[in-house]
Amino acid sequence: MLVVFNFFLYENPIIHWARDHRTHHKFTETDADPHDPRRGLFFAHMGWAMLKKKREVLEKGRGIDQSDLHADPILKWQERYYMWFMPLGTFILPTVVPMYFWNETLTNAYCVNILRYLVCLHMHGLVNSVAHTYGDRPYDKFIGPADGFSVSALTLGEGLHNFHHTFPWDYRSAELGVFCFNFTKSCIDFFAMIGWAYDLKATTQDMIRARAARTGDGSSKHVWGWGDRDQTAEDHKGTVIIN
Structure with a gap:
């Protein structure tokens, strides 16, 4: 397909x-x-x-x-x-x-x-x-790729690039789901549900939070206390968690 x-x-x-x-x-x-x-x-x-x-x-x-x-x-x-x-x-x-x-x-x-x-x-x-x-660098302020919600909306979830380059193995390409127009992730989740996608790799919230605190620019949504509202990696059946 x-x-x-x-x-x-x-x-x-x-x-x-x-x-x-x-x-x-x-x-x-x-x-x-x-x-x-x-x-x-x-x-x-x-x-x-x-x-x-x-x-x-x-x-x-x-x-x-x-x-x-x-x-x-x-x-x-x-x-x-x-x-x-x-x-x-x-x-x-x-x-x-x-x-x-x-x-x-x-x-x-x-x-x-x-x-x-x-x-x-x-x-x-x-x-x-x-x-x-252009954009924020909530996970690694020392690299060029940045997070921008406008690009994410136009590309159906590909605009939160600081996350993608900091955690390139994460199939979601973003920490937040519904908050970043991540239609691509939703498609992969659906394919996983019917058995077409498997061994999905995602990053734990603890690892994301620790990395944001260590190298981020302070714009991580965890600062405001709502970064965990999105579905976590552990919620995905069959997901391989990278620690």
Whole structure:
């Protein structure tokens, strides 16, 4: 299902996307970061996708462990046939379907689809640019990624980036659920409920509280006494707790 969805938004095969994301996490804000925010807001937002990758990015990217993804036959199949099916999902079907079922004109159907594509790309870009520049740093004030509720709302839960980079193993990508528009977490929780997702990893509240007290900028919601109102990691059946 995720492979099919990936065909509807041209952002490279899942294996390639994951390699860049893992490289970004391991070498954040260094010369090996694919979308290094130190090179400016525009570069982090979209400029990096318009230029050839720096030598450092390529070298470090080749050293990233991708054995788990390469062992998945579905992902390998997608990587092999991506440029065959991606144009169909990203450009052709979203244009033809409105024309056939709703009598839309070719011009309108094509332009609205391109608008959809651009909006999705820019929402994703906000995570690399704005979420690495503006916002609070309640868990680690010594790194660039920041928490911003506006970006989280626009990206359905991906904007609380200080948490994500401080605790990158946490599937929730945020400490708070309903308070940060985390629709992505809700989807994963639903998939876990029906058995499609498993071995979810989350951080304990004690660990979050201790880290915020040690390296945070003081903006943690625990300061105001309501950080525990969201569902804790222990509430997730089958969750693997990282201590």
